[in-house]
Amino acid sequence: MLYPFARVLTLIIVFIFVDIIEIPAFFYLGFWIFLQFIQGTASLFAGQAGGVAWWAHLGGFVVGAFLVFFFKKPKHKIPRVYPDQYFPF
Numbered sequence: 001m002l003y004p005f006a007r008v009l010t011l012i013i014v015f016i017f018v019d020i021i022e023i024p025a026f027f028y029l030g031f032w033i034f035l036q037f038i039q040g041t042a043s044l045f046a047g048q049a050g051g052v053a054w055w056a057h058l059g060g061f062v063v064g065a066f067l068v069f070f071f072k073k074p075k076h077k078i079p080r081v082y083p084d085q086y087f088p089f
Contacts, residue, residue, distance in 0.1 A: 002068060033061065 006025040011018070036057045043051025 002072065029061075033058065036061075 003025065007022040008025050008028045009020055010023050010028065011020055036054050040051060040054030040058065043054055
């Protein structure tokens with residue numbers, strides 16, 4: 001993950017009680033993946049047309065989690081030094 005300690009603002013609604021809480025992104029993503037998997041599996045057994053979207057979300061997440069390492073910027077960037085930086089004349 002790019003931001004392992006990120007927190008996500010989440011709206012929680014229980015009957016008439018509404019609250020906004022911060023939860024770690026890791027738990028939020030885990031819950032989201034779980035829901036996508038359950039819905040995709042349920043669409044297979046229910047004979048629903050359109051269950052492809054659930055599996056496409058899971059596939060996109062897996063591919064994105066894999067590709068993030070290729071597109072991530074390096075942590076230690078080497079500064080460029082130009083000749084006129086230290087000798088301006």
